[in-house]
Amino acid sequence: MPQYRKDGVTRRLCASAHLDDDFAHQVDRDLTGDRLNAIGLTLGVNFVALARHARVAVRRRAALDRQMTVLGGVLVVALLVVLGGLVSGHGAVAQSGIYSLLGVLAVAWWLVHRAESQARSATQQVFRDPDKSEKLAPPVEPEAEAWLHELKRANVLPYADAAALDNPFVGSGHELREVVWQPIDVSKPADAPGGGKLQMRPFDAIDLHTYVARQMESISGLDGLRARNRLYVLASHAYMLQDLVPDRTRRPCAQIPKQLVQAGLQSPGAAMRTHLCLERVGEGGRLIVSMYLRAILNHPSLTWEVAVYAIPPLGARFYRLDRLPVAPFDRWWSLVRYATSHTWPELRGAPRRIRERGRARRRSEKFLKKVRRDITDQHVIYDYGAPDSLRERIGDWEQAGYNERTDAADFLNRLQQGVLIATERFLKDHNVDTSSFDKAQQVINTQTYNINNVNGPSNIGPGGQINHPNQPQGSGPSGPGGGAPPNNP
Template sequence: MPQYRKDGVTRRLCASVHLDDEFAQVVDGELTGDRLDAIGLTLGVNFVALARHARVAVRRRAALDRQLAGLCAASAVSLAVGLWGLASGHGSVAQVGIYGPLGVLAAAWLLVHHAQSRARAAAHEVFRTSPEKSENLAPPVEPEAEAWLHDLKRANVLPYADEAAREKPFVGSGTVLRKVAVWQPIDVSKPAEAPGGGKLTMRPFDAVDLHTYVARQMESIAGLDGLRARNRLYVLGSHAYLLPDLVPDRTRRPRAQIPKQLVQAGLQNPGAAMRTHLCLERIGEGGRIIVSMYLRAILNRPSLTWEVATYAIPPLGARFYRVNQLPLAPFDHWWSLVRYATSHTWPELRGAPGRIRGRGRWQRKRTKYLKKWRRDITNQHLVYDYGAPDSLRERISDWEQAGHNERSDAADFLNRLQQGVLTATERFLEDHHVDTSSFDKAQQIINTQTYNINNVNGPSNIGNNNQINHPNAPQGNGPSGPGGGTPPKP
């Protein structure tokens, strides 16, 4: 049967930056711009590819605006010359004031048509036709920015914004499917019965051993191919500077990877607003939906328990499906471009100087903001919040695009993850010769818990019938509804 592309979401977003100038500007600023704070996790999106295509789109937009602004200036000069000729009685010169603006308008039409044609060709290539990896279809951006984005794919640390500390430290993970819960404690102080009678000698273990075992075994135990499991240290943004390996330079953005010893320390001996969680992430077909479970083993002998939180990110918003509507037949494609150029030439021409000034003002404001903070950090030792407030993938998602298939997949993933953690824990205890009678009692209580949010901390939830419920979401399989959320600010 036909299958979704594994990089389908990446290709759709790369196509969208070519078709949506505002989104391209936002992505370029967020992924490659100068900053002090962290950005959210990639979550199934190839940020390197997206950054490259966004840069191409931004440069194309800037070049078009410069050309159109030049035509505006030429039109103004032509009009002034024509008025002078009319006032001085030079008829041939006055004609310049009549035909000059018409020539400028015709040139602008050609420029708008050409730019849109290039944008659609790039979107069509990356989304539909090219078998090449999407990141190979655009030139690289700055090496430093690409290296940081590559590290972000395997991030083992994430500073989260202070404003998220109260409710949602797992920033960018989507809708809360269940608030943070602590499972029933398990007594791990008693040795298991030996086959021939007596007691077995318990093998010593710590929380790091349990995390490592669950991370390695979960994919096969839960039956979730492609499950991503990684220990990750979550750090409160205003405390990130306390880790020199995370923020070696307080005037630069934090790193995405730190030594694994620090990640382990965050589990064994949690520090000031620093805790390590086992992050389990399962991406659905084509990346349309992402379900995450965050675990932390709490081993305070004689008891063991799990801190558990679950989240889901729905499909992309409707605005990112425009690439599906691009006409492909030769005549339809030609006519669509003609209509686009005809309807957009005057607004594009008139607004070009304003857009150039607006980008310049934004850049100056951003530079001034960063300069002030860097000066205050250096001279006054002020504490900066380096935490990420969310993720790009979360921000552009929309539950109205989630059909029956995505909802049932999410329910299946969550059930498998919960049961997989329980099974892996039981096997781990058995391997370490721990009596599991207490675990059996705890498991009965844990299995009665359901993922039911009742509209708290987000509009979506999973009910007792293993179905994700959303009071306003459509029940069909296909994308529908208005488009996809507010784009991120650069």
């Protein structure tokens, strides 16, 4: 049977950057612009490919705006010539001015037509071509690409201070569950086969994390499950780790020595904790389910801190490319209509867009200059944290169908059961009596969830709203359909 490509979301976003100017500018600014804040996790998106295509789209738009601005000036001169000829009674002068007006409009129409044709061709190529998206656009700055490559394997994430009270796992989507599981007594040795007790093998939280990370894919049956220990740092404390922020006037690094990641699990402190991050990307990248685990080992008991999140499919704006005409005549006629209807708005709006981009660039440069001066001279503590992720911002639960909901339920059931099985096997391998684990497992397995009436971990109502068990579907703090999604701990 046909299968979704694993890079489906990446190709759709790269293609959409050529059609959506606002999205292209946002991506170009966030991924390659000068900044101090960290960027949220990639979560199944190839940021290098996306940055390249966004840069091509931004340059195409900037070139068209410059051309339209010049033509707009010529248009004004031609109009003055026509008016001058009519007032002075020189018909030949007025006639030449009219010809100039028509010529300017014709050139503007052709430029708009060409730019849109190039954008659509690039869109079709990146979305349909089986080659890698990265190869279909020229590279951006080497420093920016190197940083984006590191971000693919990030083992640390500074999160914005504003998220500290609610969700340190910024950019992971809607919260499905946050819970600390039933404590397990790990102080008693297991019974020996011939009587007596076995000798317990010592272990720590790092050993347990490592075992679960290595075994989860095979235990859960989720092919392609990504498991990685990652240190989450409250961003205002990021400067304390020199390996994370070697230069306080630059953005933080995406990777740090693994010893620091392990230390955040063994002895967490200063708002720095290490979690085992399990990420499962659904078919074609449409859905992403993440489980964040932290083993809390305080003898004689062990427990798991568990947080589960989900990111829905892309919003409707990224499906425009599916409706682009491809038949020769239909494509030609669509481009003619587009150029005819957009020529005047492009001529009229080009100077304004150039001014707005210039103002935005100067405001950003002024802000960063002031912040860097304050950090250097006043030793100001800066919040380097990522507030969210690109993938989270562009998701929309309205685009999640039955298949996505059932997949989410399946992923979460498998992840929860996989963690329990891996924990039991680990304890048995270390000759720990699992009778306490068996009792805790019975309590944990009674926790049921529902995703839009599909059994699984959590309860997501219409529009991605997370409902409490006794709350009517679609209702929130502000009444039916209103308010922000309440937490469901």
